Structures are given as structure tokens and as C-alpha cells.
Amino acid sequence: MERRLAVVWTSLLAAGLILVLPPALCITTSKASPRPPRLIGCVFVNRGNITCRWEAGDTPTTSYTLLIQKKRGPEPFTTNSSLTPFTCTTPDTSCTADIGMSSVRFNFCITVTAHSHRGDISSELRCQPGRIEVMLPPVILDGVEPVSGMPLCLNVTWRRTYAVFPVSDSEIRAGVLNSQIEITAKGQLEVQVKNVTVKAYSFLVCLFRPDASYAVRLRHRYRGPQSPWSPWSNARQGRTAEDAPSAAPAFWRQVKQTDKNGWRFISLLWKPLPHFLANGRVHFYNVTCWTERAQILNDHGSCRDLHHASTSCTLLLPAEPCSCTLTASNSVGTSPEAQIWLLGASETEAPEPSSISVSPVDDHNLDVSWRAPADRSVSGFVVEWFAVREKNSSILHWEKLNSSLTTLVITEGVKPMELYAVSVKALYGERGAGKNRTIHIYTRQGVPSAGPNVGVQQISGGTVELTWSPVPVELLHGFIRSYTLCYAATNQPARNVTVPGHVHRYSLENLSPGNYDIFMQANTVVGTGAAGPIINVYIGPDEVSIVMYAVLPFVLTVLAMVLMACLAQSKIVKQKLCQFVPDPSNSSLAQWTTLEVT
Template identity: 30%
Template sequence: FLFGTWYHFQMRCRRSSARGYWSEWSPGRNYTTHEKAPTGKLDAWWSARLAGAGGRLEVQLRWKAPRQQEANGRVLGYRVTLSPRRRGRDPPTICNTTHTQCNFSVPAGTRRVYLSAYNAAGESAATEVVLLERKGQPLARLWAVPGGERSLWVRWEAPPAPVAAYILEWQRVSSEPGRCSACWQMERDGATTTALIQDGIEPFQQYNISLYPLYKDAIGVPVHTAAYSKQKAPSYAPKLHLKSISKSDAELCWDPVPVEMQNGFITSYTIFWANSTAEVSSATVNPSLSSFVIRELKPSTLYKVHIMASTVAGGTNGTSLTLVTMVLDDIEIQFLFLTLVLIFVLLILLLICFQKNGRVKQQFWPNVPDPANSSLGKWVPVELQQEHLQVPGAREPGLATISTVTVLEKATWGKEPTAEAASPFPAMPQPYVQQEGLGRPGRGWAAAEPHQGPGGSGETVQYARVVGDGYKGQQHTPPRLYLRSSSSQPLLPEPSPSPKPYQNLWFHRAAPHGCPGDGGCPEELLATFPLLQGLRISGAEELQD
């Protein structure tokens, strides 16, 4: 029997000949063996770091509870000291606890602490814990495989140097910070290369495993690996987000699946996209990436995209994302914008140049000749400029006035011109030709071709020379000369009825009633006609002769 162990006893019997049946079990009786001080050494593991400027060393010490055959009863607690216990003298205690871990502070340079367990019968021998530096040679390789739904087999390659023992540590990977203080075990056989982990292993959960080789005077640098005892398809796939898009490319990104929801190692992500014509394409993405660029898309096209996360046990599809490609890329839009701005600036500069430079303006917008303001329209012969033009003071507002009318020849229908009427005029020059020296010097004449009058005779009809004044409100300019000749139409289209005196006074030999024959009365009649108001007929004396 083991020390300090509780036992339950029951008995039954049968005949010695063994030919009968066994009797019923007797009522049970409970007995506990007496205890003894714990024996054996404790498996301990530690970590230390320097804290503050005081040179103190912060130590976290963890140990395994002794096995039943070594505990020799119910363990009441554990004690940590800086030196071993000597006969007749107890060393100072730095930690006394009922748990299997303890945090304490020791002076810098401390290399050993001593750990012991005690029960009602006594205290065990102290286990020496050497606080070695972690600078030893690491292992060459470490891997883990499932040993069942709740266990893992860990295998490694032994280092060249002899190893005293191994410390195997594992932690469950979680989004929430936390640490399992009991998730470690010691392999005291330095020659072994395998270990079975059974404590705290759950299916569909990821575990990080670390292995430390313990040398005689140092602790080796740890190596790490990750493992699942059992895998399945992820609980859900990540959600896609559109990072950027152009007319032919779309960049997608996603957040990784939380490790608790992965249910296994993610082997790949698969991106699927399809347009409105059901053309489906896909691409496989490395699980270490969290973004992907879809290329060779059609401009201005609607696409539906979704992602699938896969493990060795299966895959899970995510939600669909709808996107529409652009008509132009950002660079093309910027180039088009800059081009339009440049064209606008050039147009502004050209307009400024045209306004400032008259020569350039003349090349694009030449001046169109204006007959009314031409030099020929303003030209007046020198002899006419010397004449005194009488302009009436009263004029109709807004109407053009004629200052002088000179009759070159007077002819009557149905009669031949007399030699006396024709004698003052010299031979007429060609039409529309300004002549000097013919007739009176400096005087411009207009000639007319013969025209058949109303009576069928080829009489010559001479038009008047008219000098007009400007409109009211305009700037006064020198008198203008208007010449007409070579008309193909009769001066009076109808011979009958005869024009009234105020219309064409020179067609009537007799003066109107009450008017003298010296040409004074026509001026009074012209004054009554609005359009011919202010007219003055010169040369009437010659016509009367």
C-alpha cells in the first residue's frame, strides 16, 4: 500500500472446494494508510528577467505536483528558499504557497533556488533549480502530429551535444491574451526524441509548441511549431473589401479569420469573380496574404466577387461583393483634365495676344471695307469743296438731308434738246470716270447712255449730282459726292399724269400760280415736302435761258 492513501475494502467468499457460487459482497470499510514525508525531486521550470534599475531579478517558477507514490500523503504546500535546509537551521523562505507556481524577486546574480514540498508527516528533500542562461545549441528540427482528438505526438531531431533533459511547453493560440501555467512537461531522458502531450488538448484548436534542450551548464535556444489534434472547415470566410478599382483592375483586401474560427490551418484563399454574362474566373491566393489584385477586367462592367477559405478538411464561402469597373483609369482622367486645363490656358493666352497685338488680330480678323466710311465715300472734288453749301437750319430729326442739287441737263419728253440748252455742256466723258480738264476744271461729271423715252425717242437723260449731309447726332464730315449714270430705266416711268410741281418742278415750263419765274417759288414748294426739305436747286438760271 502507498503511504497516506485512502482505500475502500469489501469481501465475499465461497467454499474451498470451489464448486459453489460466490457470496454477496460484504459492506464496505474505508481505511487510510499513514503518511510519510514526500520523496523524490520535483520537476521545475522557470523564466527570469531583470526588473528596474535596482538590479533585482524577477523570477517565475513553475513545478509539477509530485506523483502519488512520491507524495506519501496529501501535500499541504510548497516552499522556495535561497539555500538548502541544514540540520538545526531553516533557511529564509522567499515563497510559500499551495499552488504549483510562484513569482518572486531575488538579487541580481542569483543562480540557484531550492524547492521542496511538505505534508503532515514532514518535508521533502530540496530540489535544486539552477537559473541557467538560455544560450545553448537549439534543436535541428521539431514537428507535431495528431495523436488523437485530445492528444499530440511531438517529434524532434536531437542536437549533436549531449542533452540532460527536455522541457516541452505548449500554449493554446487565442485572440485573447492568456497563458497556461501548467501547459508544460519535462522529459528526463536526454536520449528520447518523442513525447506525447495529453493535458489540455482540444480538437479544432491551434497550439504553439516549444521545446527547450537542457544541457549541463546552459539551456538551449527553443524551437517552435504549431499543430492541431483535429481539423475541419473554417467556421466562416473573411469579408471582402474593395481597396481600389480602375477600368481593368480591382484590388481587394480582407481581414484574416480569427484563429478560434479557423478550425485548422488555412491552406489557401480562392477568389471567384463573374460578370453579367456568367463568365466565372478564379485565382488561388497564399494564406499569408490579405489582399489580391484582379486584372484584365472589362471597362464599365459589373462583377460579383466572393472568397473561399480552405483547410485540409474543407472550405467555406464568404459573402458576395458587387463592384463596377470604371470607364477611364485615374491616370487617364488626370491626363484628360490636365489637357483640358492646358487647352483653356492656351486659349486665354491666345485671346490676350490677339487683344494686345494688332498685327495678329489683323491676320485672324481682317477689317472689312465699309463703303459708308471709305475714303472714296468721303472724297469731294476740290472745286466742290470751295463751293458754299447752304444747309437749312431746320431738319427732320433722324432723316438724311441733301444740301445741293445741280441739274446737269433738262430735257422734256417728246422734244429735241435745243442748241442753247446743250451748248454750255461739253462732250460727256465715259461713265463713272473722273475727268479733269473736260468742261470746267476740278468738276466731276457723270455721263449717261441714251435711253428711249416715253415717246420712243432716243433722248439722253442726265441725272443730278447730289451732295448729302450726315444724320442728326453724327459727327460732321466733309460733304460727300454721289454720282449716278448709265441708268437703264426711265426717269419717269409714266408720261401721264404729269408730276405735280413739288415733285419734279423742272418738267413744267409755266411757274405755279403766284410764283415768279426766277426760281424762287420752287424753294417754297420744296420746303413743304418733308423728304426734300432743305433742297436747293442750282443751275436754274441756265435752264430758264
């Protein structure tokens, strides 16, 4: 009886729990359906293969089978279709099925079946035209040619292999192709890829610079982003046509000398146009100069018939204000004019820039900065620099800058341990250039590679007067701070004297008789340089005797004169102190004394 009651109560409790608990907490013995693999996409290669990718399901899988079957028109797809399926099996999540010579113009139905120990499960059936995801074969690029009168354009021609390219001519004309062109400028590593519209086997691309060479490749895809890009075509070289120069050359001048009548010998200087501004090969330059009264100067000096390699010419200009223009010409046209103005020989130049500073960046670069003149409107600046030479003239380097720039890093024509003169001028439009201020600087100093040549100016007794000339600036390699004058008698320790760098004469005194070797060294902040040539100076015993013989008469004469002066002085003293002393023998007292004795 008790056992029956326990069973009843247990049944009632279980029924109550079932009624009370929500459905989510109810325990069920049925299992959820496994998730099948999901097809991501395929790549169709006409008359080749189809590669598909998929996402795995949630059941452990031993392998997958990709099933692809062509579908003709409205024919329903069944796994038991009479058409031969294309399949491949793989443990991975992608697989490539060979379709032989089948065209991708058909519709295809695709499934992926996952195999496991628990059974097989397949993805949803997907049917689509093969060309939706077709990868077109690479086309053949036949030519990339310039276009006359269109220097920014190239004409590109291409063709396809009909047997494997599944797009017809009419479709191409209809614009079903998406196309891209790859451009690589000659001598550059940067590669550009640009979208282009292609509706024929010949088309214009206007993305280039004049007179420039490019390597070009082409690729297509069918309709849109679902279709992958084809491989790139073969590369073809092409060069655009020339255009007229698009900018004036940088133009400057250097006043070499001025004669007594004010005529000036002028060097006109310019820089070759960079190729991207010349837009072709420059054939010649043309220079024209005229005076303030608009009188064109007929004497062109060497500024006539200037060929493409010219970068300077010289001519004489009168004392009055003048102006000169320069143009560059190629096969298509002429550049804009570059113009410079020169003040009259008697006119006062405008102020120079202020706060000019020059400092080395490294062995081959100099940093220059300045401030524009206060309360003056300037049209630009010119920075000039050249290596200071004593024997040979050096090249004048220069850079023309617009008015907004007040700094320049010099990178051209600079070497360590060479002295450079750097100057900055302000440009005042038709008022020409202002005054300049020059600063001398080394990028890096060293020690002099030669010493001064010492010469004997005079030997007098034990004194040797020496003179020397400065070391040539090319051999200094730094700013001279001082000289070391070294001298040594035979079998005696060497001695030296430090002489300030601005001094070029010195006397060695109190030298004993003997032979002396004398030489000099120049000193910079880095150290002492090489020794100059050694000279030998002989000081004999006679040198001192000769001096004594020369000095003794003079000394004796002086002493005699001093003695005579003393004697003369003693007579005067006597006269003052002993004016009159009576003679006792002549006095009356003398007679009286005599009588008294007898």
C-alpha cells in the same frame, strides 16, 4: 476299440497342451475381486455436517452409502457400535451427512459402501480427528485502524463465535491458524490476497501505502492445506497514517519578458504531487530564489504564502544567473527540493535537441521525438506545448523528462482542428535550459469557419485593388494553402481567382462599369472554408473617362515633344544635305541670256 484310442489320444493332447502353455495363457474359471470405492477427502463443519468425496470402484453401482461415526478415545470402531452413526445415501460420488450439534473435536471413522445388483462393497476404513479437515466458520472483523508513526501499517482486530469456532485461545497463541488477508485499495478493482501471521485477536499488517484507504477481509484455516479455508469475514475500511512527501514536485519556469536592464519577469510552474508521492494532503509550497553570489532575493512577488492549490507564481529576477527551489509540505514533513537554474540575461544558451519531429497519433494525442545534442551531456529534457491563440492567451502545458527519454506522447490539452506549438528544450544542470525549436501542428485539419474580411484599397478605372487580413488562427482549423477571391457583377455569372496563401493583396483588372459583389474564402488541405463578408464595389462610366482625361494630356504632350524633336531633326538634315545653292538670277549667265534675246 477305435473309439477308445481316439479318447486316449485326445486326453494325451490336452495334457500336453497344459504342460506346454505358460500359466498366463491358462484358462481359469475364478473371477478377480472388484475394486471398492476410494475415499478422497471430507470437509467437516463444526456442529453442522460432514461432506465427503470418493472415487468410484470398477463395478456398476446403483447407489452409495456414506457412514460416519464418532469415536471416543481408544474405543474400537465397529459397525455395530452403540453410538448413533451419521449416514447419507446418494447415486453420486459425494454426499453430505448431518451431524447435528456434534463437535469436530472428536475422532471420526468413515467408510463408503457401493451397492450393486451383485452385492455391496465398502472402501477401506478411515479414522481421523475431525479438525484435520475442518472448515472454520467466518470470523468477525471489528476494526482496521491506522498506527501512529507507522504509515505503512494497519492494526486489525477480530473475534470469533466461541460456540462454533473449534480452536481455543491457547491454540491461537500457539500459531495453529493459517491466515490470509484480502486487500482492496479504494477506487481500484485489483484485489490482493496476502498471507499473514495471526496469534492474537489484534495484529499488525504492514503492506500498505501512506494515507491510503483500504477495504480489508480476513480468513483462517486449521494448521495446513488439508483444512479448507474458511469463508471471508465481513469487510472493514481503514486508512493509513500520513508520511512526509517522498519526492520533489516537477518544477519549471517560463520567461515572460525581459526589460532593458536585463531584469526578467518569470513564471515559476509546478505540478501537484501525485497522491502516492505526496503521502498525505499537501498544506503549502515554499519557493526560495537566490543569485549566483548566494544572495537570497527578498522580493518574492506572488511566490509568498503558497497554499495547497497553487501551481504557479511570478516574480522578477535580476540579469545575473539565478536559481530557485521548491518544496511541498504536509502534516508530517517536507518533500525533497526541486531546483531550476536560469542563465544570466547576456549568456548564450546551449544547443537545442536535434531531429525534432511531431506527428498526430489521433485527434487528442501527439507523438514527439527528438535526439539529444551531439557531444553534450544533458540532465533531462522539457517538452512544452500550447494552443496558438490570436486574441486570448492559452495555458502552457509542459512535461519534464529524464535524460534517457527522447520520446513523449502528449495526451493532455489537445483537441482536433486547433493549432499547437510544440517545442523541446535540453536541460544542462546548473547551466539551465538550452535553446528550443518550435513546430506547429494540428492533430486533424478541417475547413476554416470564417473567411477573410476584404477591404478596398483603391479603385482606378476598371481596376480595384483589394487587401485583407489573415483569418484569426482560432477559426482557421488548418494550414492555409490558398484563397479564393470571388466577384460577380449584377446579373452576371460569378468569377473567381485563386490567390496563394501568403499573399494579402490583389488587384482585379479590366472590370466593366457596374456593381460588383466581392468576398473571399480560405482553403486548407481538407477543402474550402466559409465565405467572408461580402463587400459591394461600384465602378461607374466616369471611372474610365476620368482615366482617359488624366492620360490624354500626357499622351498629347508626349506626341508634341516627339513632333518637335522630328522637326528639329529635319532642319539639321537640310543643313547637312543642302549647304549652298547659287541663285541663277544673280549670276553672269543670267545677264548674258537677257541680252541675247533682245
